[in-house]
Amino acid sequence: SSGINAEWPLRPGVGCGSxxxxxxxxRCSIVDYAGNIIYDSYIKPIQPVxxxxxxxxxxxxxxxVNATPFTEARKIIKKHLHEKYIIGHDLRNDFQAVKFSPHPxxxxxxxxxxxxxxxxxxxxxxxxxxxxLTGLVFGKSIQTSSHCSxxxxxxxxxxxxxxxxxxxxxxxxxxxxxxxxxxxx
Numbered sequence: 772s773s774g775i776n777a778e779w780p781l782r783p784g785v786g787c788g789s790x791x792x793x794x795x796x797x798r799c800s801i802v803d804y805a806g807n808i809i810y811d812s813y814i815k816p817i818q819p820v821x822x823x824x825x826x827x828x829x830x831x832x833x834x835x836v837n838a839t840p841f842t843e844a845r846k847i848i849k850k851h852l853h854e855k856y857i858i859g860h861d862l863r864n865d866f867q868a869v870k871f872s873p874h875p876x877x878x879x880x881x882x883x884x885x886x887x888x889x890x891x892x893x894x895x896x897x898x899x900x901x902x903x904l905t906g907l908v909f910g911k912s913i914q915t916s917s918h919c920s921x922x923x924x925x926x927x928x929x930x931x932x933x934x935x936x937x938x939x940x941x942x943x944x945x946x947x948x949x950x951x952x953x954x955x956x
Contacts, residue, residue, distance in 0.1 A: 791822025
């Protein structure tokens with residue numbers, strides 16, 4: 772299993788194009804099941820950056836000077852994630868940024884986990900932020916000044932581990948014995 776968090780748009784990253792309106796990947800961090808960093812790199816966008824969004828992203832111009840070019844980073848990221856369980860929060864955007872589509876059964880997205888919302892005392896209707904969910908479940912503050920993709924990946928991994936035993940039964944009925952007991956042969 773790997774935790775992934777790509778520091779980029781919608782979890783603020785850098786902006787390209789006119790007035791920085793095109794959000795793009797600028798950092799990706801991948802941790803293993805123990806939380807050890809297996810990949811952490813600033814990534815140079817294909818287009819020139821027009822808004823670093825430093826207040827939210829933590830990314831400054833100096834971070835991208837010698838950053839890994841996007842096409843090279845994408846190959847490395849895909850290699851790390853190939854046929855692995857991928858744990859993270861609101862991963863749809865991360866996958867779009869890297870142009871990567873893993874098999875749905877390999878995705879463990881904590882933003883969609885109803886068990887975590889119940890533990891946190893939140894409504895099933897509203898998707899909580901990683902910061903909110905981590906704070907309510909563990910009483911731990913993250914993203915206190917700006918986003919750190921390693922911190923985000925580790926927080927998502929902690930959340931997953933909290934409900935890991937329940938996860939597959941809830942999200943993949945084919946792995947649940949009660950599903951197969953009900954099947955008529």
